[in-house]
Amino acid sequence: MNGWMGIIGTCVTVAGVIVTGWFTYRGTRTAAAIQSGPAAEQSKFTVLEATVTRVDSENKELRTGQRRLESLLRAFAWTTDRWARQMHEAGIEPEPAHPLVDEYNRTGV
Template sequence: MGIVGTCVTVVGVIITGWFTYRGTRTAAAIQAGPAAEQSKFAVLEKTVARVDEENGRLRGRQSRLESLLRACTWTMDLWARQMRDAGIEPEPPHPLVEEYNRTGV
């Protein structure tokens, strides 16, 4: 009977250890969950801030390029009128220039 009791005790200790390990691991995962989510959220916030900053710079550059295009178009139109007034017929504009003059895009 002593050997059977010892075997049962050993098996009980092993099973108890396994359940304790499993419970500890599950508890650690549950506690790490909010911290991991918080970390992911912080990374997402930084990414959104960086993208917003880049978009702001790109919008500024696009606006500047559009202003430059309008200024160049105005200047070339002025030169073409001056050439016509002097009796010189300028070369026809590129089709993309004609499209821009027609649509503004």
């Protein structure tokens, strides 16, 4: 009888160790997830913040270039208009303007 009791005691001990190990594993994994949560969120936020800063910088450069191009287009339109008036005053009939130029002169866009 002592032999059977030893085997049963050993089996109960092994089962207890396995169950304890399983609960320890789950608890450790959950604790790691809870701890890494704020760090992971902070990391995501840092990446997002860097991306927004980069996109803002690129947009500023694009807006500056677009303003410059619009100013150049306006200056070119005024210059060609002045030349066309000078040709009319001198009795020279200029070639008709491209339809896109006519549209720009009508709408400013």
